[in-house]
Structure formats: structure tokens, C-alpha cells
Amino acid sequence: EIVAAIQQALAAGPLEGKRIVVTSGPTHEPIDPVRYIANRSSGAQGTAIAEALRDLGAEVVFVTGPATAPRPQGVQVIEVESARDMRAAVMGALPAAAAVFAAAVADWRVTSESGSKIKKQDGRLPVLEFAENPDILREVAHLQDGRPGLVVGFAAETDDVEANAVAKRARKGCDWIVANDVSPETGIMGGTENAVLLVTGDGVEPWPRAGKDVVARRLAERMADALSKG
Amino acid sequence: EIVAAIQQALAAGPLEGKRIVVTSGPTHEPIDPVRYIANRSSGAQGTAIAEALRDLGAEVVFVTGPATAPRPQGVQVIEVESARDMRAAVMGALPAAAAVFAAAVADWRVTSESGSKIKKQDGRLPVLEFAENPDILREVAHLQDGRPGLVVGFAAETDDVEANAVAKRARKGCDWIVANDVSPETGIMGGTENAVLLVTGDGVEPWPRAGKDVVARRLAERMADALSKG
Numbered sequence: 481e482i483v484a485a486i487q488q489a490l491a492a493g494p495l496e497g498k499r500i501v502v503t504s505g506p507t508h509e510p511i512d513p514v515r516y517i518a519n520r521s522s523g524a525q526g527t528a529i530a531e532a533l534r535d536l537g538a539e540v541v542f543v544t545g546p547a548t549a550p551r552p553q554g555v556q557v558i559e560v561e562s563a564r565d566m567r568a569a570v571m572g573a574l575p576a577a578a579a580v581f582a583a584a585v586a587d588w589r590v591t592s593e594s595g596s597k598i599k600k601q602d603g604r605l606p607v608l609e610f611a612e613n614p615d616i617l618r619e620v621a622h623l624q625d626g627r628p629g630l631v632v633g634f635a636a637e638t639d640d641v642e643a644n645a646v647a648k649r650a651r652k653g654c655d656w657i658v659a660n661d662v663s664p665e666t667g668i669m670g671g672t673e674n675a676v677l678l679v680t681g682d683g684v685e686p687w688p689r690a691g692k693d694v695v696a697r698r699l700a701e702r703m704a705d706a707l708s709k710g
Numbered sequence: 711e712i713v714a715a716i717q718q719a720l721a722a723g724p725l726e727g728k729r730i731v732v733t734s735g736p737t738h739e740p741i742d743p744v745r746y747i748a749n750r751s752s753g754a755q756g757t758a759i760a761e762a763l764r765d766l767g768a769e770v771v772f773v774t775g776p777a778t779a780p781r782p783q784g785v786q787v788i789e790v791e792s793a794r795d796m797r798a799a800v801m802g803a804l805p806a807a808a809a810v811f812a813a814a815v816a817d818w819r820v821t822s823e824s825g826s827k828i829k830k831q832d833g834r835l836p837v838l839e840f841a842e843n844p845d846i847l848r849e850v851a852h853l854q855d856g857r858p859g860l861v862v863g864f865a866a867e868t869d870d871v872e873a874n875a876v877a878k879r880a881r882k883g884c885d886w887i888v889a890n891d892v893s894p895e896t897g898i899m900g901g902t903e904n905a906v907l908l909v910t911g912d913g914v915e916p917w918p919r920a921g922k923d924v925v926a927r928r929l930a931e932r933m934a935d936a937l938s939k940g
Contacts, residue, residue, distance in 0.1 A: 597866070605839075
């Protein structure tokens with residue numbers, strides 16, 4: 481922690497004085513007091529991005545769901561559980577120069593949440609009712625007032641990665657999409673490496689498979705370039 | 711690890727030479743490649759029980775779902791994900807002198823599991839279909855051939871803890887139930903302490919609230935007593 485604080489203090493990097501919000505990890509959507517629906521996300525890529533932005537001098541606000549990855553040092557950490565909690569934390573952290581939405585937010589929450597543990601009774605199966613969660617990326621990208629200058633979304637896909645990512649960028653109104661293939665056979669989800677496509681207004685760049693820390697540094701440098709021109 | 715190995719080597723405890731299966735942690739039941747349903751369980755109580763049994767000389771087989779608690783040292787660890795995986799691992803670990811089912815096994819799995827990530831489409835909500843998971847405790851407690859001499863189940867309840875635990879012992883056919891109140895306000899789930907009721911054929915004993923390691927040692931000692939008489 482001390483080392484991280486010194487590193488940050490010494491950094492007079494290109495992101496000095498810029499506040500950047502980074503979301504990371506899964507969200508948990510409660511079914512009852514003991515059960516929940518979750519997304520698989522270790523938080524490793526989001527944590528690496530927060531660290532890389534910090535190392536370039538940014539003032540990072542790190543909004544994380546219940547992730548297994550250790551929290552980054554030298555940044556402000558806000559712990560949340562559900563998508564709605566995450567939305568509130570992100571809105572509270574704005575305004576910011578940029579926002580990176582690396583969290584695997586649950587698309588749906590359970591509206592039939594039970595205050596008591598649902599009991600198993602002979603032959604009866606649970607019926608869960610769902611509602612769409614707030615779409616934090618889309619909401620922030622469409623802010624009329626106080627939209628961050630650079631809004632970066634993530635797309636975790638198992639099919640048609642490029643086409644889905646390009647469509648997602650347009651649909652969400654964000655500036656960039658970092659897309660990856662999370663099919664189990666890639667070993668990316670829960671692993672230490674990532675292979676991404678960066679989708680911007682200029683086109684689609686495939687980045688070589690590399691450690692999540694390397695991908696994070698490259699993204700942070702690209703963000704610093706873009707913000708210095710903005 | 712070395713310390714644990716030496717401790718175990720030096721232990722000529724009352725459970726020397728006895729094989730004991732301990733399950734721990736949550737199970738994860740997949741919805742699609744990136745989503746799953748889980749139970750809240752850190753695995754802390756099951757891990758402490760495995761350690762306490764090891765310290766009394768038992769040969770412990772520790773079957774754990776994806777828990778956040780560090781794995782116990784000096785025992786055989788088998789990592790599983792779903793309830794069906796856990797059942798297979800437990801059956802493969804028998805015969806044993808005793809079995810302790812501390813895992814928070816999902817009662818249901820999703821039979822409508824999708825091989826691809828379910829996409830959010832305008833206004834469409836997911837429909838999940840469920841089936842009951844195997845009831846590992848009940849199955850082991852009813853084994854005609856090779857039933858462990860002492861079968862211990864857990865009951866995590868939010869309401870009517872004692873009545874539910876007594877009924878569960880009869881319904882499952884196990885010897886003991888360790889019951890606790892996992893209502894959020896108790897702070898037990900995910901915490902370091904536990905307050906349990908031990909339900910045996912002789913009645914119900916409330917144990918004082920104590921560290922999960924203390925509860926584990928007390929349970930291990932009771933198990934050693936019971937097995938020495940059996």
C-alpha cells in the first residue's frame with residue numbers, strides 16, 4: 481500500500497489530474513437471503529485497468545462488485561453488490577474525464593425476490609420473475625449534462641464477437657468497445673490473458689493475446705492519447 | 711503447508727486412521743457460459759471443520775465448491791462446481807467412517823442451460839426452467855451398502871430454525887444436523903462466528919455463539935467421541 485502510494489505520488493503521468501471511473505467484477509442479484517444470480521467475472525481485467533490508469537497519474541474511482549481479484553491499491557474503491565447499487569455508485573462518482581465499464585453487470589434482476597429462504601417442497605420448483613437492470617453504460621453515454629469525454633464499454637461475447645461489438649457500440653452510444661470472446665474454450669474468463677478487439681469510430685483493431693496487465697496498459701495509453709487530444 | 715504436514719504427522723489423535731468426507735462451499739449452477747445461480751457460502755465453516763478433524767488425526771477428503779475461503783492444508787482437496795459434480799466426488803470418496811455435509815448445495819439446477827450467452831433483446835426477459843438437484847445428504851444417509859457410520863448434515867435456515875432442523879434430520883435420515891440461522895441480521899453468513907444448534911437422536915443442544923474454528927473443534931471432538939463408541 482505504501483509502495484503504491486509512493487508510486488502514485490511520483491507519477492506525473494499524462495493522466496495527472498484526470499478523474500476516471502472504472503467498474504469491475506460481477507454483480508450479484510439476490511433470489512432470496514441465501515441464493516443469487518451472478519456473472520462469471522474475476523475482476524482481473526478491470527483491476528488491471530484501474531492500476532494502469534493510476535500508473536499514468538489518473539485519479540481512479542474503482543466501483544467493484546463482489547470480485548475475487550484483490551482490490552487495486554492507490555485508488556478509491558467502492559464495493560457494491562447489485563447492478564442497481566453499481567449504477568448509484570457510478571452516478572455518484574461523476575463528473576469524470578472518462579469512464580471504463582469493465583464490470584460484468586447482470587442484465588436482469590429477480591423481481592420475485594423472497595425475504596425468506598425458499599424451501600424445497602415435494603416436486604415444487606421455483607418460479608423466478610425477472611426485470612431488466614439499469615443499463616449503466618448506455619445511460620452514462622447518453623448523459624446530456626456531464627457525460628465523460630471518453631466512455632469505454634466492454635462486450636463479452638461467445639458468438640460473432642466483432643459484429644456484436646460493433647452493434648453494441650452504436651446501440652450504447654459509447655466511444656469505444658473493448659470486445660472479447662469469453663467462450664469457455666478460450667480460457668480468458670478467469671484466466672490471466674485476454675485477446676480483445678478495440679472498436680472505435682475509426683474501425684476495429686484486433687489486439688494480440690497478452691496478459692491482462694499488458695492489455696490494460698495498452699488501453700490506458702490509448703485513453704491518455706485520446707484525452708490529450710480531446 | 712510444511713507446518714500443517716508436521717502437525718498432522720505428530721497427531722496421533724482419536725480419529726487416527728479414520729477417513730472422513732467433508733463438503734464445503736457453495737455450488738454454482740450454470741445458466742449460460744457467463745451466468746450462474748449460486749448460494750452464499752464462504753466455505754469458512756466447512757474449512758474449519760476439515761482442519762479440526764485433521765488435527766484429531768482423521769484422513770480428510772475435502773470436497774469443495776467455488777468457495778472464497780483458502781483451502782485447508784494437509785487434507786485431500788477435490789474442487790467441484792455444480793451439485794452434480796459434488797455428488798460424484800462424494801460418492802467416489804466413499805467408503806468413509808463419517809461424512810459432514812457443510813456445503814450449501816443448490817437445491818435446483820437450470821435445465822434450460824444455454825450453450826451461448828443469452829442476449830438481451832428489446833423487452834424480452836429470460837425464462838429459466840429448473841429441476842431438483844441430487845440430494846447428496848439424503849442419498850448418503852440412505853445408502854444400503856457403505857453408509858458412513860456417522861452422517862452429519864447442515865441446515866441453513868432463516869425461519870423456525872429448530873423446527874426446520876429437527877424435521878430435516880428425520881427427512882434426510884442423517885444422524886446429526888448442525889443448524890444455524892443465516893438471516894442477514896445475524897452476520898453469520900460470510901462472518902467469522904457461528905451460533906448453531908446440534909440436533910441428534912437425543913435432542914437439541916444450542917451451542918453458544920463462537921468463532922467458526924471453535925464450533926468446528928467442538929463438532930470434531932463430538933464426532934470423535936461418537937465414532938469411538940460406534
